[in-house]
Amino acid sequence: MTMIARLFDRVSAAISRMTVAAAAAMAAMMIVSLCLEVFFRYGLRRSLPWSEELALLLFTWVVLLFGSVGVREGFHVRVSLVVDYLPEALRMGLARLILVVIALFGLLMASAGWEMVTLNWDQVSPATRYPLPLLYAAVPVTGMFVAFHGLALAIQPRASKLGGQDSLE
Numbered sequence: 001m002t003m004i005a006r007l008f009d010r011v012s013a014a015i016s017r018m019t020v021a022a023a024a025a026m027a028a029m030m031i032v033s034l035c036l037e038v039f040f041r042y043g044l045r046r047s048l049p050w051s052e053e054l055a056l057l058l059f060t061w062v063v064l065l066f067g068s069v070g071v072r073e074g075f076h077v078r079v080s081l082v083v084d085y086l087p088e089a090l091r092m093g094l095a096r097l098i099l100v101v102i103a104l105f106g107l108l109m110a111s112a113g114w115e116m117v118t119l120n121w122d123q124v125s126p127a128t129r130y131p132l133p134l135l136y137a138a139v140p141v142t143g144m145f146v147a148f149h150g151l152a153l154a155i156q157p158r159a160s161k162l163g164g165q166d167s168l169e
Contacts, residue, residue: 005155012152015145016072023065030058050128057130061138068145071102072153099154106147113139 037051070076083091116136123132 002155002157005152005157008148008152008155012072012149015148016069019065019069019145023062023069026058026065027062030055030062033058053125053128053130057125057135060135064138064142065145068106068142068149071106071146072149096154099150101150103147103150103154106143106145106150108143109146110140110143113137113141113143116140 033051033054037048037055040051041047083094086094113136116139117133120132120136124130125132125135
């Protein structure tokens, strides 16, 4: 493995580990928020004005962040009926091409997401009044992670099994 490919792989793995930790913490906070809402609404007959908005914010970040981890770990759904019958060299070439397209999609996602953040820069949520760019920032952050993971996988020199799927090491 070349030095650059190894460096990209290590950085990608570190980003993935930090992403999983952050998303897991956010998922736990989301569950606590929703449980508090249920307890207050049905147990105390008083709704919390902030719990649903907090849960939506956290849910958005969790889903998008774990989606970026899916690029790194190769656990996204894929149909490989035709690909499985290709010779090894063609399969690996196609896998690299797909990873480059995924990286480009991540860059497009980051660019469009940043535009969404800037267009809503002065907007706030209705109940809690948190800045809506905090919600929309999940898109460009995830886009950058997707782009980096896709590129890091695409430049790996050898094929291997990653996440139970044929991918690049």
